[in-house]
Amino acid sequence: MSDxxxxxxxxxxxxxxxTLHVIDFARQAAAKLGGGFDLVVVGPQAAAVxxxxxxxxxxxVYTVEGPAFEQYTAPAYAHAIAEVAxxxxxxxxxxxxxxxxxxxxxRVAVKLGAGMASDVVGIGSGNGLTYLRPMWAGNVxxxxxxxxxxxxxxxxxxxxxxxxxxxGASPVEAVASTFDQATLKQRVVEFRPTVSAxxxxxxxxxxxxxxxxxKSKENFSLINDLAxxxxxxxxxxxxxxxxxxxxNDYQIGQTGKIIAPDLxxxxxxxxxxxxxxxxxxxxxxVAVNKDEEAPIFTVADYGLVADxxxxxxxxxxxxxxxxxx
Amino acid sequence: xxxxxxxxxxxxxxARIRLKSDLSGIDSEGxxxxxxxxxxxxxxxxxxxxxxHDGEIVAVSIGGAEATTxxxxxxxxxxxxxxxxxxxDDALDADLVARTIAKLYEKEQPDLIIFGKQAVDGDSNQxxxxxxxxxxLGQATFAAHPNGSAGMTGGEPGLAVADGKVTAMRxxxxxxxxxxxxxxxxxxxxxxxxxxxxxxxxxxMKAKRKPLEQLxxxxxxxxxALKVKTIAFSNPPERKAGVRxxxxxxxxxxxxxxxxxx
Ligand SMILES: Cc1cc2nc3c(=O)[nH]c(=O)nc-3n(C[C@H](O)[C@H](O)[C@H](O)COP(=O)(O)OP(=O)(O)OC[C@H]3O[C@@H](n4cnc5c(N)ncnc54)[C@H](O)[C@@H]3O)c2cc1C
Ligand SMILES: Nc1ncnc2c1ncn2[C@@H]1O[C@H](COP(=O)(O)O)[C@@H](O)[C@H]1O
Numbered sequence: 001m002s003d004x005x006x007x008x009x010x011x012x013x014x015x016x017x018x019t020l021h022v023i024d025f026a027r028q029a030a031a032k033l034g035g036g037f038d039l040v041v042v043g044p045q046a047a048a049v050x051x052x053x054x055x056x057x058x059x060x061v062y063t064v065e066g067p068a069f070e071q072y073t074a075p076a077y078a079h080a081i082a083e084v085a086x087x088x089x090x091x092x093x094x095x096x097x098x099x100x101x102x103x104x105x106x107r108v109a110v111k112l113g114a115g116m117a118s119d120v121v122g123i124g125s126g127n128g129l130t131y132l133r134p135m136w137a138g139n140v141x142x143x144x145x146x147x148x149x150x151x152x153x154x155x156x157x158x159x160x161x162x163x164x165x166x167x168g169a170s171p172v173e174a175v176a177s178t179f180d181q182a183t184l185k186q187r188v189v190e191f192r193p194t195v196s197a198x199x200x201x202x203x204x205x206x207x208x209x210x211x212x213x214x215k216s217k218e219n220f221s222l223i224n225d226l227a228x229x230x231x232x233x234x235x236x237x238x239x240x241x242x243x244x245x246x247x248n249d250y251q252i253g254q255t256g257k258i259i260a261p262d263l264x265x266x267x268x269x270x271x272x273x274x275x276x277x278x279x280x281x282x283x284x285x286v287a288v289n290k291d292e293e294a295p296i297f298t299v300a301d302y303g304l305v306a307d308x309x310x311x312x313x314x315x316x317x318x319x320x321x322x323x324x325x
Numbered sequence: 326x327x328x329x330x331x332x333x334x335x336x337x338x339x340a341r342i343r344l345k346s347d348l349s350g351i352d353s354e355g356x357x358x359x360x361x362x363x364x365x366x367x368x369x370x371x372x373x374x375x376x377x378h379d380g381e382i383v384a385v386s387i388g389g390a391e392a393t394t395x396x397x398x399x400x401x402x403x404x405x406x407x408x409x410x411x412x413x414d415d416a417l418d419a420d421l422v423a424r425t426i427a428k429l430y431e432k433e434q435p436d437l438i439i440f441g442k443q444a445v446d447g448d449s450n451q452x453x454x455x456x457x458x459x460x461x462l463g464q465a466t467f468a469a470h471p472n473g474s475a476g477m478t479g480g481e482p483g484l485a486v487a488d489g490k491v492t493a494m495r496x497x498x499x500x501x502x503x504x505x506x507x508x509x510x511x512x513x514x515x516x517x518x519x520x521x522x523x524x525x526x527x528x529x530m531k532a533k534r535k536p537l538e539q540l541x542x543x544x545x546x547x548x549x550a551l552k553v554k555t556i557a558f559s560n561p562p563e564r565k566a567g568v569r570x571x572x573x574x575x576x577x578x579x580x581x582x583x584x585x586x587x
Contacts, residue, residue: 011499073504074454074457074464074466075458075463075464078458098498099467099495099496099497099498100497100498102450102454102466102467103454103464103466103467103497104454105454106419106451106454106455106458107454107455107457107458107464109420109451109455110420110423110455110458110459111458114552115418115420115551115552115553116419116420116451116455116552116553117553118448118449118450118451119448124557130556132559134448134561135446135447135448135555136336136342136351136445136446136448137338137342137445137448138561139341139342139343139561140342140344140351140558140559140560140561141558141559141560141561142555142557142558143555143556143557143558143559144553144554144555144556145553145554145556146552146553147550147551147552147553147554148552184463185462185463185506185507185510186463186464186465186504186505186506186507186510187504187505188502188503188504189492189503189504189505190502190503191500191501191502191503192500192501192502192503193499193500194499194500206586238516241517242517247500248469248496248501248517249496249498249499249500254445254448255442255443255515255516262586263580263584263586263587272339273338273339273341274338280561280564283586284580284584284586285564285567286576286580297566297569298564298566299564299566300566300567301567301568301584302567302568302569302570302576302579302580302584303566303567303568303569303570304569304570304571304572304573304576305569306572311573314573315573315576315577318573318574318577319577319587322577322581322587
């Protein structure tokens, strides 16, 4: 029995990398609480995922499988997670601030009578277990205290490291859920995936992002080419997504993905608060904008006041040369 | 069809929010307040559904007397009536908001509650999901109009109601999910769900005469104990502006030799 339960996410039988960041959080919280952590895997191929997840030092990996969990729905998954949490005696239930975590974990909190903190970026320095989280699009950091015995959290993966496997294998326990599928009032009709051969935006070391300044979907190939020359993921602003230059999955910001790559290059992006909220934690920021007053320059390590239509192809070309040397 | 929509008063989303020098809270000096952008999307979608299916839209909010301004805006956009429950922001958490709205649901019995995805001050993104669980209802969170998504420019609405069910497009990691939820149901609106209308002058005038009920938490019998308290504020790590480079060659040189990222 451990005090912390980490909700593992997976797709097509593989553990998602985001979970490894949540484990880093769990190890930090466990160090403070003085216990360990467990994992819970809900859904298809849970046993296979549990085998991968078992090498990271979890006290136990719980699995829940069955027809009701073949396809993700918040009510069913919340039921299973809350059930496992109660069974494991968990005091803290943590998952990634992913769309699944945000959708499902509040329902877990209600089931457990727990308070919930969203987007945790750190642990408070006082005696009790408090959490730091961004508010007002990241302009303010709040320290929150959860007054209930059980805490439910979503964790911002970009703010925690990914953990290395520590070897060994955690014992796996399959839990039979009491969820009654007849009570489910919703179903997934269809999933339309975003298909990309480029690195995953949330995990990439390099990100090249384009904004409204790119002007059209066709021109967005300049961003894609630059990303490919660099081996980078592609990102975008809300304005670029709204204008249909690229799919919603690539939006960076307050309401999109939160990223912290080694290098972020933004072209034709003004640097609105809501965009900065998603990329300010990048290690090195490069901004290319023809307006020298653009707010993005206030956070850029290297700012280039220039026309992106000249800069992008030249940079792509020179990076290709550099790489082939 | 009866739809309940939430209408929160928040700080202007484009204001640069700073803490007071004693870090006791945000410095609201000169900061404007607005209707939460996501709530505008929720209201707009309710209006579009009403245009198709008839019925009534009730806007609800929890806030101080000053939140009357944002309630009137919701009414000016076209909501039929409003309910404002008295409660100050620092005496609320998402859980108390959800429990209060759940009480209003029981009182009003709507077919649909449409929340905003998140409030741009606290950024919690919880209230809709919490409320759905309290009420034992299905949920379609992060509903969005499917533009900008591969193969999805077919003009499908983000939200559609038929046969006692609501179908929603959801913006999720890795793509777009289409979900069908039996009504009554809870929805949360993302920014790409629609383009919220601006109230017209005649509608602003009309809104002044629309019913706005004022209630207290005690009237509704809600336990006001908080599960989550913000006990301290701090400033995020400041990022220094760096240097300007003259051209691509200088940029590459800096990235290779100074930042050493390439
Ligand atoms: C509640 C809320 C949530 C939001 N969430 C997000 C979010 O998650 N992510 C996000 O990105 N935004 C978000 N926004 C939107 C945000 O406020 C901005 O509108 C958006 O980020 C602007 O995108 P942009 O920089 O691409 O466009 P613009 O602000 O229009 O900037 C375009 C820039 O391109 C430059 N440019 C034009 N032509 C060239 C050229 N040839 N060469 C070089 N530069 C050029 C211009 O000088 C300008 O600075 C949100 C807004 C709200 C209200
Ligand atoms: N005080 C409030 N009054 C009315 N609606 C609210 C209030 N707080 C939150 N909401 C609604 O719940 C949504 C999610 O809020 P939150 O969970 O606080 O991010 C918001 O977009 C609003 O639609």
